[in-house]
Amino acid sequence: MDFVLKEDEKIKEFSKRLNSEIIVVNLIKSEDIRSLRKKIDSEKGIVVVEAGSDEINKSLFENKRVGILVGLEKNRERDFMKSRDSGLNQTLCKLANKNKIIIGFSFSDVLNSNGIERSNLLGKMMQNARLCRKYKVKMIVGSFASKWQELRSESDLMAFGREIGIEKVNNKDVISFLENKKDYIAEGVRIIK
Numbered sequence: 001m002d003f004v005l006k007e008d009e010k011i012k013e014f015s016k017r018l019n020s021e022i023i024v025v026n027l028i029k030s031e032d033i034r035s036l037r038k039k040i041d042s043e044k045g046i047v048v049v050e051a052g053s054d055e056i057n058k059s060l061f062e063n064k065r066v067g068i069l070v071g072l073e074k075n076r077e078r079d080f081m082k083s084r085d086s087g088l089n090q091t092l093c094k095l096a097n098k099n100k101i102i103i104g105f106s107f108s109d110v111l112n113s114n115g116i117e118r119s120n121l122l123g124k125m126m127q128n129a130r131l132c133r134k135y136k137v138k139m140i141v142g143s144f145a146s147k148w149q150e151l152r153s154e155s156d157l158m159a160f161g162r163e164i165g166i167e168k169v170n171n172k173d174v175i176s177f178l179e180n181k182k183d184y185i186a187e188g189v190r191i192i193k
Helices: 009-018 033-042 054-062 090-098 107-111 116-134 154-164 171-181
Strands: 002-004 022-024 048-050 068-070 102-106 139-142 184-186
Touching (some): 002 009, 002 139, 033 054, 054 090, 102 154, 107 154, 116 154
Parallel strands (some): 102 139
16 A cells, blocks of 8 residues: 555556555645644645654654654754754654544655655654654554556565664554544543444
């Protein structure tokens, strides 16, 4: 199972050739917290948000409507002296676990980078995967393709996930987890239909 950003005939055709099931998601992006919250509240289905600045990321991790957060390792200005600035830390991981937010790793980000930028991005993804494992945060790996050339097979995505440190990539379990999250209100409270 793979995630794509736009529905296109070539993407559908290529996914059939790869024998891969695709889910078209609307990636929400914004530079302002207020407009971002409005977009999240108006979204139906799985809420997939692209990470931004530290201030925006903190508000995203506190929002229970966010389902998947993608691109934490992108757009980080500078690394620290002794460690990488990967966009994720123990506080955000604890919030993600509490609010049932899934961390997404985009293969198209790696595909569209090159040289030192690609190696830094992979290192940051490895660090984020390590933090997610430590604090038991669910993770997904998707191509998040906007063009058919960026689409990859499930076995390629599973290999990429293993390479960055995710032992078992199972996006179907994560989708069922997100569907159960829609009825989630607070700890111990759930909407019954």
